């Protein structure tokens with residue numbers, strides 16, 4: 001029986017696409033972005049973390065698995081509990097991670113079920129996958145939230161752990177095939193937020209006719225504790241989030257270049 005490795009299902013999600021959504025987080029990602037705020041998503045393996053629980057002032061410790069195998073029916077049972085919210089708000093289901101395309105067969109099966117039940121589907125993707133894999137799923141997805149991080153290939157290798165070549169190819173092909181796409185740009189001070197990278201991103205998007213929406217996602221340090229919990233190296237532990245002023249300046253800059261822009265998801 002087909003199973004997928006899922007590490008969370010978030011209800012009433014408001015920042016992962018239009019309306020009220022349920023977000024299904026797939027475990028496993030081919031990239032290793034320095035600023036990743038879901039480091040627990042990166043390995044496809046189930047990991048065990050120890051959580052501290054407090055009761056009447058005493059601490060108790062509990063081992064909790066991160067990532068569990070679920071069938072399509074298991075996930076759909078959760079998804080179908082909230083169809084009333086999707087219908088009223090124009091929402092639906094978002095597949096996020098990690099990188100859902102790493103478990104393409106499971107993703108495809110889930111998206112097909114959603115299509116059968118008239119549930120709107122969003123794929124939040126880093127775009128790093130074989131073109132055939134992307135094509136095999138694309139027609140079952142109503143909206144792509146497509147991350148573009150760094151335009152320079154070498155800097156992409158350095159900060160995200162792999163070349164961006166296949167990502168940019170996938171973006172161009174999805175756009176050429178008429179798929180609806182919103183670009184998500186993580187604003188990471190001194191890494192993605194440089195004049196050169198922003199000019200490169202705007203140049204790229206201008207070269208693809210249907211690209212007109214950009215979400216700017218400010219870096220935040222909210223995941224610092226997760227790096228400690230998972231005993232992972234945190235290369236951003238001293239980094240500061242961009243100021244509101246900087247985010248508004250960037251928004252204005254993208255708008256002046258013809259894009260519809262949102263700060264946050």
Ligand code: SF4
Pocket residue numbers: 029030031032033035036037038039041042097098099126
């Ligand atoms: S693509 Fe997303 S999930 Fe994967 S490492 Fe980068 S930020 Fe984390």
